[in-house]
Amino acid sequence: MFSYCTDPSTLGGLTWLSCFLTTGVHLSFYLSFLKVLGLLAVTAPVALAFGFLGAMAARASFAPLSWLGKGYIAIVRGVPDIAFFLFFVIALDQLFEYTRHRILCPDWDQPVRQGNDFIVCQAAKLPLGSSPEWMHETYAFGLAVITFAIVFGAFAANVLFGAMRAVPRAQLETGEAYGMTQRQTFWRILVPQMWVFALPGLSNLWMVLIKATPLLFLLGIEDIVYWARELGGTKTSKFTSYPHGDWRMWYFLALLIFYLLMTKVSETLLGRLMARLTLGQATAGGEAQRKAA
Amino acid sequence: MKKIILASAALAVSATFAIAQDKTIRMGTEGAYPPYNFINDAGEVDGFERELGDELCKRAELTCEWVKNDWDSIIPNLVSGNYDTIMAGMSITDERDEVIDFTQDYFPPTESAYVAAAEGVDVKEAIVAAQTATIQAGYIAESGATLVEFATPEETVAAVRNGEADAVFADRDYLVPLVEASNGELVFVGEDVALGGGIGMGLRESDTELKEKFDAVITEMKADGSLNTLLKKWFGDETATY
Amino acid sequence: MSCIDTIQSYAFRSLGFGERLLPRSDFTLCEQVTLIGSGMIWNIYFGVFALLTGFFMATALAVAKASPRAALRKPAEWFIFLFRGSPLFIQFFFAYFLFLSLKSSYPFFGNFTAAWLGALIVLFLNTAAYSAEIFYGALQSIPKGDTEAADAYGMSGWPRFRRIVWPTMLRLAWPAYTNEAIFLFHATTLVFFSGFPAWQQRGDALYYASYFADKTFNPFVPYPILAGYFILLTLVIVSLFGLVNRHLNRHLPANTRPRLKMRMNLIR
Numbered sequence: 001m002f003s004y005c006t007d008p009s010t011l012g013g014l015t016w017l018s019c020f021l022t023t024g025v026h027l028s029f030y031l032s033f034l035k036v037l038g039l040l041a042v043t044a045p046v047a048l049a050f051g052f053l054g055a056m057a058a059r060a061s062f063a064p065l066s067w068l069g070k071g072y073i074a075i076v077r078g079v080p081d082i083a084f085f086l087f088f089v090i091a092l093d094q095l096f097e098y099t100r101h102r103i104l105c106p107d108w109d110q111p112v113r114q115g116n117d118f119i120v121c122q123a124a125k126l127p128l129g130s131s132p133e134w135m136h137e138t139y140a141f142g143l144a145v146i147t148f149a150i151v152f153g154a155f156a157a158n159v160l161f162g163a164m165r166a167v168p169r170a171q172l173e174t175g176e177a178y179g180m181t182q183r184q185t186f187w188r189i190l191v192p193q194m195w196v197f198a199l200p201g202l203s204n205l206w207m208v209l210i211k212a213t214p215l216l217f218l219l220g221i222e223d224i225v226y227w228a229r230e231l232g233g234t235k236t237s238k239f240t241s242y243p244h245g246d247w248r249m250w251y252f253l254a255l256l257i258f259y260l261l262m263t264k265v266s267e268t269l270l271g272r273l274m275a276r277l278t279l280g281q282a283t284a285g286g287e288a289q290r291k292a293a
Numbered sequence: 294m295k296k297i298i299l300a301s302a303a304l305a306v307s308a309t310f311a312i313a314q315d316k317t318i319r320m321g322t323e324g325a326y327p328p329y330n331f332i333n334d335a336g337e338v339d340g341f342e343r344e345l346g347d348e349l350c351k352r353a354e355l356t357c358e359w360v361k362n363d364w365d366s367i368i369p370n371l372v373s374g375n376y377d378t379i380m381a382g383m384s385i386t387d388e389r390d391e392v393i394d395f396t397q398d399y400f401p402p403t404e405s406a407y408v409a410a411a412e413g414v415d416v417k418e419a420i421v422a423a424q425t426a427t428i429q430a431g432y433i434a435e436s437g438a439t440l441v442e443f444a445t446p447e448e449t450v451a452a453v454r455n456g457e458a459d460a461v462f463a464d465r466d467y468l469v470p471l472v473e474a475s476n477g478e479l480v481f482v483g484e485d486v487a488l489g490g491g492i493g494m495g496l497r498e499s500d501t502e503l504k505e506k507f508d509a510v511i512t513e514m515k516a517d518g519s520l521n522t523l524l525k526k527w528f529g530d531e532t533a534t535y
Numbered sequence: 536m537s538c539i540d541t542i543q544s545y546a547f548r549s550l551g552f553g554e555r556l557l558p559r560s561d562f563t564l565c566e567q568v569t570l571i572g573s574g575m576i577w578n579i580y581f582g583v584f585a586l587l588t589g590f591f592m593a594t595a596l597a598v599a600k601a602s603p604r605a606a607l608r609k610p611a612e613w614f615i616f617l618f619r620g621s622p623l624f625i626q627f628f629f630a631y632f633l634f635l636s637l638k639s640s641y642p643f644f645g646n647f648t649a650a651w652l653g654a655l656i657v658l659f660l661n662t663a664a665y666s667a668e669i670f671y672g673a674l675q676s677i678p679k680g681d682t683e684a685a686d687a688y689g690m691s692g693w694p695r696f697r698r699i700v701w702p703t704m705l706r707l708a709w710p711a712y713t714n715e716a717i718f719l720f721h722a723t724t725l726v727f728f729s730g731f732p733a734w735q736q737r738g739d740a741l742y743y744a745s746y747f748a749d750k751t752f753n754p755f756v757p758y759p760i761l762a763g764y765f766i767l768l769t770l771v772i773v774s775l776f777g778l779v780n781r782h783l784n785r786h787l788p789a790n791t792r793p794r795l796k797m798r799m800n801l802i803r
Contacts, residue, residue, distance in 0.1 A: 023334040023335070024333075024334055024337070025332055025334060025335070025336040027336065074766075075766065077769075078717075078762075078765055078766035078769040078770075079721075079762040079766060080721035080722075080741075080761075080765055081721070082721075082725065082728065082741065083724065083741065083758050083765070084758075086744075086748070086758050087748075087754035087755055087758040090366070090370065090754065091755065093373060093375070097374070114498070114499050115498055115499075116372045116393070116498070116752065116753070117372050117374075117497045117498055117499045118372060118373050119497075119499055120374070122316065130317060133358055133360075207619070211621070211622040211623070212622075213622075214622050214624050214625075217363060218363070220362065220363070220366075222361065229447075230324075230325065233325075233445070233447040234471070236327075236470045237474065238470045239327045239328065239331055239339070239470070240334050241334055246447070246451055246454075248447075248628075249629075249632060252625055255625060256621050256625050259620060259621045259622060259625070260616070260617070260621060263616070263619070263620035264616075264620070365745065365749060366754070369748075369752055369753070372752070422732070426745070426746065426749040431559070434556060434557070434735075435556060441733070441734055441735075442736070443732050444729060448732075455635050455639070456639065457635070
């Protein structure tokens, strides 16, 4: 990075450190923080959407749909997320490619499963074999987002399902009394009011999502934990200009601080959001706000 | 029956190759096993296999790119088609050969070695550390020694340094640079054990044409001595050559 | 080898009994189900003991956090923030390092680097922090009338806490605490995966599942088996906690009893 970094073995102290911390690998490490933040930013709304659909399905009056919603919530929640991640991404990838294969190569007469191999026609490959590396990385990122969203969507569905039931029955009855249809009461009365009941659960879910990011490496994303392990491990002078011993302790300490900071910031922001949502609601919190004002 | 399927698969694959000549060959590796493969200061895949793989691709006139993947899922991802080859210091074993295909070996059968913090450790009785799910771990489990498994090779060596294990059992070539850099803190003990049938490039069983291409260039590199030059460069002058 | 033989040789393999060597070729479904089930012993062990011990510490922490005295409140707040704010695997990593260095200076800590004790301590502290936050929330929502009635009866100090505050706190916290229990059991899969070394191939359910996934190169059999075991375990936990919930709410008229909803409140 810096001009004096050509021969690090002659450097000492802070100059050495400044060179060490700006090597290409370290830049990838810093980049992975952005990757994690990006993933969180994308996953949260997608998971919320999955959760919303799941909750709507679970409270549907059409029984099979309700079973589907409840089954999704119960099964995904019953399984440790780590077990899910270990086989789910490959399954999802194969599902996509198989679907494309059936559509794009209708006259393909080979079996898709040959022994252990999973083979689809070249045109069905995702991404295409000729695409550049960044496409592959984006695709892997997308798969990770979907996997996270499915897992956390089940938790979100559970929270939203509870929140929808927590909205006072009288509110809905008032809507009906005004001649609103069921659809109208749902969207105009229930949905706007349920958030205040859902927020405590959703904020905890967000905290959990933050702490689930170390599992990203299982999904093929080089996240902060992967790099911390890689960089912290013992390096001998043969393979790097910056040999050092086992420094994983320091790298993990940096991660610890990162996670604690994320938690603190999230707690503060969510606290404010809660205060905003409570405003004017028929809950104990809303009552307290009204009295204080 | 199986032969017929394989033959027809080969036909099918060659047919698609004719269409998609510009297909990039994706080379899967672990990136955490120096000197075979590791991440260099610039953040790129480096090491013996990187250099060899690039040379093989050049000779076979293929466009290649490198992909990192976690060791535990490296074979499932290959058969699922996420990359086309594995070059990750993977020993050719019967178990693996049932699931994937290997080219001929590009590294002679490797020796695995014990390293301890002091001389005189009886490796048949001691507590021996090995990486989870490696052929070394399987060997120790059968040898009668007490096996302790760690998730990464790094941790196995750390376990010897801090006294959790009496010795570590791993590929000799992985241990040599560590022992050299330890200033006598770590020493080789016991006798080396030959495990596996050399290191080869892993491919899908259906990819016979690609396998033949790589086999041909490996033979070529063995014949003209360029493979031996590479081996000496990365593993020192005493290493086994062809 | 028939399935009965397999069960005999491997049912307690995770504890070190039975066949010394794990199956190495021709893996049958029976072997996978038996060994992964054998590993579940460890998941249940970690979960049950961490939950039992963590419960008491959580109560103490919750009371300390609700205390008006800063000397009690601040340490409890920090403890809860530290353990709830960091991923479990980082806690495992630091604990393992800490126990290793303690062990080298004091022989007393000899067993702490082994998973059965070291990981249990981490899980205990972790669940204590999470449960404490749940209990703290419940303490804050105890109806004012309850404590006023206790005061009117002249109760104070320990009897007031034991007979009025604590039962009400438990009653209010129970649904969320059930979820915490479920997630604690899920978290036990991390012990051997990223925390502590496995000795002589004695590991938990995930350890054996990944063993089979690695040997058969097929993740689609062992991991769903593992998932099945955990769904069963979750059902057992929910029904056991449901019984306790009924007991805690037995004095309330039937239609106002809070049903044990699978509501997620605090998880890791």
